[in-house]
Amino acid sequence: DAKTTQPPSMDCAEGRAANLPCNHSTISGNEYVYWYRQIHSQGPQYIIHGLKNNETNEMASLIITEDRKSSTLILPHATLRDTAVYYCIVRFGVSWGTGNQFYFGTGTSLTVIP
């Protein structure tokens, strides 16, 4: 799996958009970008994933650059409940031999400030 680089921490004012960057310069053509978050010691929560097109769902938007070497997760209106560690993961289009697991890095600790 391609390695990702994320800032260790970020702050965001409540009600503002939170933009979380992720670098994945060694990503290959069939690797997807996934975002998860973990609130305190709860189980990681799936947010969104994409291959090369921008994606949006009810939680967030995912913007992937044209060269696919970086991406940004956007939480459009951050609330205090969005305070969490956000993980950016890139994963190969897996085969039975390699399994389907995720490799979590250290993520970005996002603090939403009132």
Place this chain on the structure above:
Amino acid sequence: DSGVTQTPKHLITATGQRVTLRCSPRSGDLSVYWYQQSLDQGLQFLIQYYNGEERAKGNILERFSAQQFPDLHSELNLSSLELGDSALYFCASSVGGVGNYEQYFGPGTRLTVT
């Protein structure tokens, strides 16, 4: 609520003992994954099962074993416990066994070895 259930929520036991952690996947999901999260190691993939068969192994110790039963629930067995096994253990499930499926995580079991 992800739909993945784990029992027990908390477990306190002594060194040398054996424990069993249980996971029920989301309805319809055939794959189960086990992850370990300790303070110094982050989230680490342990093992994946798909429809009763082992599919991938990660950093799982020989003292640890798992299985997935015909009703698709899974158990993680930890034996000869050491202080360093104290961690959060998460189970996740996905509908497929290979491919770009999101995984849904349970609330975890917190294991404390004294």
